[in-house]
Amino acid sequence: MITKQLIEHIEGEASVYFDMDGKKVDFATVVFPHFRGMESFLEKKNALDALVITPRVCGICGHAHLMATVRALEDAYKNGGYEVIPTQKANTIREFTLVMEMIQNHFKWLYMVIMPELSKLIDKPFTQKPLKGAYASSLASKAIALFGGQWPHSSYMIVGGVTCDPTYMEILQATSFVEELVKFFEKECLGVSLENFLAFESCKDFQGVESDIATLEATLIDLDMQKKGFAHDRFLVLGTHNFSSIGKLKGTRTFHVDPKFVTTIQAYTPHEKTYAYNALYKDEYYETGSLARMISSNESIVKNMHRRYKDSAYSRVMARIFELALLLQHGRSILNTLDVTQDSVVKVEDIHNITAKGIGVVEAPRGPLVHEISLKNGLIESYKIITPTQFNIGSSTREKPTPVQKAMQGISKDEAEFIFRTFDVCSVCTTH
Amino acid sequence: MNDYSFNILEELAMSDKIEGVKKLFTSKSARVETNRGDAYYEQLFQKCQARIEELKTLQPVNNRLEISDVLETHGIERRDFLKWASAVTGMLMLPASFTPLVADAALMMNRAPVIWLELSDCAGNSEALLRSDGPKIDEIVLDIISLEFHETLQAAAGHQAEKQLEEAMETFKDKYLLFVEGAVPMGNNGTFGTIGASGETMYDHLVRVSKHAAAVVAVGSCATFGGVPAASPNPTGAVGVMDVIQGKPLINIPACPANPANMVGVIIHYILTGQVPELDSLLRPKFAFGYRIHDNCERRAHFDAGEFVEEWGDEGAKNNFCLYKVGCKGPMTFNNCSIVRYNEGVNWPVGVGRGCIGCSEPDFWDKYAYERPMADAHIKAPTGGVEKTVDEFGLGLLTAAGIGIGIHAAASIAAGKKEEAGE
Numbered sequence: 001m002i003t004k005q006l007i008e009h010i011e012g013e014a015s016v017y018f019d020m021d022g023k024k025v026d027f028a029t030v031v032f033p034h035f036r037g038m039e040s041f042l043e044k045k046n047a048l049d050a051l052v053i054t055p056r057v058c059g060i061c062g063h064a065h066l067m068a069t070v071r072a073l074e075d076a077y078k079n080g081g082y083e084v085i086p087t088q089k090a091n092t093i094r095e096f097t098l099v100m101e102m103i104q105n106h107f108k109w110l111y112m113v114i115m116p117e118l119s120k121l122i123d124k125p126f127t128q129k130p131l132k133g134a135y136a137s138s139l140a141s142k143a144i145a146l147f148g149g150q151w152p153h154s155s156y157m158i159v160g161g162v163t164c165d166p167t168y169m170e171i172l173q174a175t176s177f178v179e180e181l182v183k184f185f186e187k188e189c190l191g192v193s194l195e196n197f198l199a200f201e202s203c204k205d206f207q208g209v210e211s212d213i214a215t216l217e218a219t220l221i222d223l224d225m226q227k228k229g230f231a232h233d234r235f236l237v238l239g240t241h242n243f244s245s246i247g248k249l250k251g252t253r254t255f256h257v258d259p260k261f262v263t264t265i266q267a268y269t270p271h272e273k274t275y276a277y278n279a280l281y282k283d284e285y286y287e288t289g290s291l292a293r294m295i296s297s298n299e300s301i302v303k304n305m306h307r308r309y310k311d312s313a314y315s316r317v318m319a320r321i322f323e324l325a326l327l328l329q330h331g332r333s334i335l336n337t338l339d340v341t342q343d344s345v346v347k348v349e350d351i352h353n354i355t356a357k358g359i360g361v362v363e364a365p366r367g368p369l370v371h372e373i374s375l376k377n378g379l380i381e382s383y384k385i386i387t388p389t390q391f392n393i394g395s396s397t398r399e400k401p402t403p404v405q406k407a408m409q410g411i412s413k414d415e416a417e418f419i420f421r422t423f424d425v426c427s428v429c430t431t432h
Numbered sequence: 433m434n435d436y437s438f439n440i441l442e443e444l445a446m447s448d449k450i451e452g453v454k455k456l457f458t459s460k461s462a463r464v465e466t467n468r469g470d471a472y473y474e475q476l477f478q479k480c481q482a483r484i485e486e487l488k489t490l491q492p493v494n495n496r497l498e499i500s501d502v503l504e505t506h507g508i509e510r511r512d513f514l515k516w517a518s519a520v521t522g523m524l525m526l527p528a529s530f531t532p533l534v535a536d537a538a539l540m541m542n543r544a545p546v547i548w549l550e551l552s553d554c555a556g557n558s559e560a561l562l563r564s565d566g567p568k569i570d571e572i573v574l575d576i577i578s579l580e581f582h583e584t585l586q587a588a589a590g591h592q593a594e595k596q597l598e599e600a601m602e603t604f605k606d607k608y609l610l611f612v613e614g615a616v617p618m619g620n621n622g623t624f625g626t627i628g629a630s631g632e633t634m635y636d637h638l639v640r641v642s643k644h645a646a647a648v649v650a651v652g653s654c655a656t657f658g659g660v661p662a663a664s665p666n667p668t669g670a671v672g673v674m675d676v677i678q679g680k681p682l683i684n685i686p687a688c689p690a691n692p693a694n695m696v697g698v699i700i701h702y703i704l705t706g707q708v709p710e711l712d713s714l715l716r717p718k719f720a721f722g723y724r725i726h727d728n729c730e731r732r733a734h735f736d737a738g739e740f741v742e743e744w745g746d747e748g749a750k751n752n753f754c755l756y757k758v759g760c761k762g763p764m765t766f767n768n769c770s771i772v773r774y775n776e777g778v779n780w781p782v783g784v785g786r787g788c789i790g791c792s793e794p795d796f797w798d799k800y801a802y803e804r805p806m807a808d809a810h811i812k813a814p815t816g817g818v819e820k821t822v823d824e825f826g827l828g829l830l831t832a833a834g835i836g837i838g839i840h841a842a843a844s845i846a847a848g849k850k851e852e853a854g855e
Contacts, residue, residue, distance in 0.1 A: 006593070006628065013550075013627065033626040035617070036552055036660070037667030041797070052789050053797060056660045056688060059556030142778045149781035150774035152556045152689055153791075156784045158744055164784035165750055173778075272631070273623070344785075345745035428554045 002271065005417065010113065010425040014393075017271045018413055025416045028408045029268065030395040035275035038432040042383040047073060047351055047375050048159070050383065054371065055153045057385065058429045060108070062152045063101040063144065064364035065385075067094060068371040070157040076358025076375050077159060082349040089342035090161035092334050095241060096174070097144045098362065099331045101151070103181065104140035105365035106290075106324045107133040109424050110189075114317060115212070117418050118219055126215065136184050143177040143331075146170045161345030171338055178332050185328060189213050197325050202304050203318060213321055220314045228411050229313030229419040231403035235292035236281055236391065238262070238370070239363030243330045245297040248281065252306075254296065257281070259361045259370055262386055267395040275431040278394025278402060279386050287311060287403040288367025288391045289424065291319040299326070313407070316422045351378035364388055366424050387429040393420075464722030466525050473527055480704050484536045487703065492542040500539060513538075523697055523772065524709070525719045537704040544703050545604040546611055547597070549641060551634040552625045552661050552670055553614030556689040557652040594628050601644060609702060610645035611695070612638065612673050615654040615661045619669025635676060647681040647708055648673060649698055656684040656714075657794040664798050674715060681708045684715040686767075687792040693772045694720040714794070716766065725762035725788045728770040731755065741785070749785055760787030767792040 007014045015031040038057050042050055054069045055062035077084045086094075111133025115126040141151035147164045148154030156163045164170075186193050191211025200206075206214040220226065235249040238259050247254040264277040278285070286292075291311060294302035302319050309315050360371040367388030374381040394402035401409070404423055408416040517535035521528060550558065600608065614634075617624035622633030632640075642648050650673040653659035661670035674682050685694050698717060701709045709717040726732065734740070735754040742748060742757060756763065762770075765788050773780040781788060790796040 033631070034552060035624045035668060036670070037624075038660075040665060040667045041660075041663035053660060053663070056554055056556070059554040059559040059689070062554070062556065138776065142775045145775035145779040147784060149779050149784040149786055150689075152554075152559050154781070154784075154786075155789065156781070156786045161745065162784075163744060163749070163786040275624070343745055344749070347743070347745070 003413075004271070005413070007417065007420060007425070010421060010427060014425060014427045015272065016408075016417070016420060017269075018408075018416065020413065023412055024410055025408050025413060027398050027401075028405055028416065029270065030276075030393055030404065031269045031272045031274040032267075032276040032427045032431045033272070033274065034427065035431050039383050039385060042380050045380050047076075047354070047373065047378055047380050050373070050380065051155050051158060054385070055155055057387075057432045058426060059152050060105055060426065061101060061364045061366070061369070061429065063097060063148065063154060064362050064369050065371070066155060066157050067098055067362045068360040068364075068369045068385075069373075070094075070159060071360030071362060072358040072371040072373040073159045073360070074358070075360060076354055076356045076373055077348065078356075079358060080354045080356030080375070082354065084160050084346065084348050086161045086346060087342040087344070089339055090344055090346075092338055093147050093162050093164065093166070093344075094157055095243075096331055096334055097148050097154075098241070099243065099327050099334075100140045100143045102365045103324060103327050103331065104137035104144075104151075105424075106320055106327075107136040107140070109365075110216075110321065110324075113421050113424070115216065117421055118216070118223075121223060121414060121418060122219060126212070126219075132188060136181055136188075139177050139181045139184070143174050143181075146174050146177075158345060159351070160348040161343065163344065165344045166338070166340060168340065171335055171340070175332075175335055178328070178335065182328050182332065185324070190325075194325055194328060197322075198329065200301050202301060216321075217318065220317060223415075225317070226309040226312045226314035228415060229311075229316065229407040229422060231287045231311050231407045232285060233311045234284065234286045235295055235311075236286035236288050236368065237292050237296040237363065238361045238368035240361070241363055242334070243297075243327065244293050244363050247296045248286065249292070249295055252295075252303075259359055259368070262368075262370055264386060264390065268397050269395050274395065276395065277390060278396055279390035280394075281391075285394065285396070285400070285402045286391055287423075288388050289316075289320075289365070290323040291316050292367065293363060294319045294323055294326075313419045313422045320424075351375075354378055366426060366429075367391055385432055387426065387432065389423075389426045389430040392423040393425055393430065464525065464718050473529075476526075476705070477530065477533070480530070480533050480537075483704070483706050484533060484540060487540040487543050490543050520697065520700060523693065523719060523768070524701055524704075525722075533704060534700060537700050540703050541699065544699060545600065545608040546699065547600055547604075547608050547641065547645070548611045548613065549638065551612065551614030551627070551638065551655070552617045552668065553652065553654045553659070555613070557613045557655075559689065594630075597641070601641065605644045607646050608644075609699065610642050610648045611651050612642075612648060612655045613651050615658045615668075615670035615672065616676055617661065617668035617670050618676070619667070624668035638673065638677065642677050642680060645680065647683060647702065648677055649683045649685060649695075650674065651685050651695060652690045653686045653688040653791055653796070656686040656716075659688065660797045662795075662797075682715055683708050683711065683717060685720070686714075686716060687769070688796075691720070691767075691769065691772055691774065694768070712766070716792075720768045721766040721792065723766065723768070725765045725767055725770050725782070728768075729762055729782060730770065731782060752785070755782060755785065755787035758787055759789075761790030761793075761796070762788040765790040765793055 002017055002019050005016050005018060007016055013033065015033065017029045017031070018025050019027045042053060050069045051066065054065040057065050074084045119126045144151040144154065147162070147166060147170065148156045182194055189212050190197050191209040191214055203217050206217050233251055236257070237244055237246050238257060240246055246257055248257045261282045262279060264279050267274050267276040267278050295306055299322065302322055305315050305318060355376050357374045362369050369388060370386040372384040393404045396402045396405060404420060407419050411419070514531065514535055517538060518528065518531045521531045521534045616635050616638060618635060622635045625634040626632060627634055627637045650656045654661055655673050657672045658670045661668055674684065683698055685698060694717065697719060698709060709719055712718055712721055731752060731754045735756060739753045740748055740757045741753045741755050744758065760782065762782065769780045770782065
């Protein structure tokens with residue numbers, strides 16, 4: 001029997017059609033019923049307008065879209081014969097704000113999606129303050145605002161660098177927001193210090209600790225989430241940053257990657273019209289996001305977890321929490337390297353002299369975000385956006401399931417709905 | 433003095449430009465009445481007081497917590513709360529004597545049911561609300577504003593959520609404030625956006641839920657003017673709420689994202705007076721949209737002195753000069769960003785040298801975008817002709833609201849918002 005389940009409590013809305021075999025999910029397809037047509041209204045516009053428009057694809061990872069646009073434009077400059085090399089200062093500020101956006105995303109997902117959804121499975125509340133993650137998120141977005149002007153939807157990155165020219169005052173303020181975040185994470189979430197957590201050999205070290213994360217970890221084990229939610233055990237990381245290591249992984253073997261092999265096909269949804277496209281790499285489905293990034297950068301705790309529990313729902317959730325800790329540490333350390341005496345932006349050629357194609361790839365909270373642009377005399381001829389949710393939450397056939405479709409098979413419907421959310425779904429990005 | 437400032441002074445001397453300036457600063461929608469006289473405020477005070485007393489006799493919606501308890505639990509002192517209330521009083525353009533009433537109104541926020549709908553958008557306004565300033569997020573979302581139904585935030589999902597919506601609509605019939613985030617896609621019979629388990633189109637959904645709302649508040653540029661989804665060629669036929677909902681009090685809070693301070697301001701105003709705040713020709717509350725970014729901009733002195741950023745990263749940029757020449761739309765954008773700023777007052781776009789993109793004006797996505805100086809944006813000024821260069825600029829400014837009057841006057845009359853004759 002096929003039943004439709006509306007999935008809310010995510011960014012936007014999605015529907016899953018479950019084909020049940022008794023009480024177990026036999027197969028499921030995913031529908032994203034919204035469409036805005038972002039790519040079509042970028043066409044024929046001045047290429048620099050994209051810096052204002054693409055952040056508005058998404059209310060939660062708009063900053064990643066901005067960075068993908070700026071990278072795509074800078075790549076087009078390079079391919080058009082005018083290479084742009086931003087200063088280290090500009091690159092560091094871009095990376096800092098991107099990291100902060102990931103942090104706010106992870107906190108929100110943890111406290112407003114994962115914990116409340118898990119509460120439903122165990123039928124008791126998880127934490128007395130389900131929205132306290134929003135406090136942490138607001139600290140991270142304040143840190144972004146210091147350099148980006150506002151969050152969401154900032155457009156402060158431009159071809160050649162950034163518009164802001166921070167003084168030590170802004171750096172001091174940013175440091176204070178980050179320190180407050182670390183304090184909050186240690187006291188309100190982890191129950192141990194950041195340093196201790198990063199030195200954990202396995203999640204067994206949570207034993208004896210009383211905290212939101214320790215309870216979460218124990219609950220995941222109680223619910224056998226380490227034995228459920230397996231996808232293909234194939235991972236993809238495409239965005240180059242100081243906190244990531246690009247590659248394609250099958251199990252533990254790493255392969256070289258090139259974003260040019262990313263393709264999309266119309267999603268398969270026999271029961272309702274969808275506006276989504278699935279994203280593939282060399283015609284195969286890969287899981288993207290925190291778990292992929294952590295395995296790819298050889299983080300030992302996550303590697304251990306993966307060795308034991310593979311790409312289960314447990315690994316997916318705990319990898320994100322570990323990444324949150326790493327990103328906090330990274331954000332803290334790169335602030336110290338900012339050299340305010342460098343230029344914020346380097347001089348670049350007039351956009352009207354650029355006729356070229358460009359590709360911009362960044363790691364967004366949920367995985368690789370790809371923007372492909374084609375320019376003629378500074379005007380956009382075509383623009384293509386491929387978002388991480390298209391990799392993870394595609395909807396394909398039974399013979400060739402996407403990561404989320406595979407992860408939802410063979411478990412109860414309630415569990416499947418939880419596992420759906422462990423990928424962190426962004427429906428507004430998917431259909432843009 | 434550089435060439436530009438000299439040219440500007442020269443231009444300013446031209447009499448027609450001076451006429452332009454006069455026109456601008458005396459036109460109705462660019463003027464906010466901040467002092468209506470003692471008699472007016474006396475009467476308003478009594479009216480508000482009576483209303484607050486009446487609200488006090490009501491039970492909080494859905495057994496919501498009492499705000500005073502919540503504030504105490506969160507260690508927010510009465511003094512800080514009153515400081516916040518006095519800031520809100522100022523924002524609403526009320527005399528300081530209203531501060532205790534505003535504080536009382538905030539305490540009554542759990543008596544005002546709010547239903548929040550998300551249509552065709554990016555969820556950015558909900559994200560912005562989540563870092564609303566003043567009382568912290570927990571209070572705002574969970575306790576203070578009685579957010580009866582929010583499709584992204586609420587814990588229930590699917591059919592259960594739909595049931596909750598039905599219940600909320602029935603229980604608070606004709607009393608709830610309906611906040612709408614996102615544009616309404618009308619193309620292809622509305623099939624570019626469906627909602628809920630039944631696959632209802634966003635348009636049908638909006639019509640149904642707004643039917644028994646006390647007032648509809650369109651939040652963000654998508655819900656007000658169609659926003660980015662309505663950018664040319666508008667593939668989904670996206671329009672704003674005011675284009676499809678008529679016969680209801682309607683308030684627009686544009687900007688991308690809308691400033692949470694203004695959302696909270698509208699709710700407080702509603703609780704305080706039981707009415708929608710005074711609106712401009714585009715149905716925007718005047719307390720927030722009654723003046724331009726430019727009027728209170730921290731870089732205004734540089735504009736007046738003719739000191740501009742000529743290109744990104746130049747000496748002007750390093751010295752926080754005016755961003756007009758690199759495309760700032762502050763002079764034609766009505767909003768209070770330059771005062772309330774974003775992210776709990778931490779910063780705003782001009783603060784990072786980026787310039788305003790005019791995101792609270794209609795069609796900003798097509799007309800106003802980024803580095804095109806206003807002069808090249810092909811927007812017809814009310815004084816006639818298209819502005820050419822900054823040197824011709826000389827304050828012969830258009831008001832964006834001016835453009836809107838022609839387009840939206842019909843909608844605003846239909847919505848019963850024609851509160852100021854002659855506008």
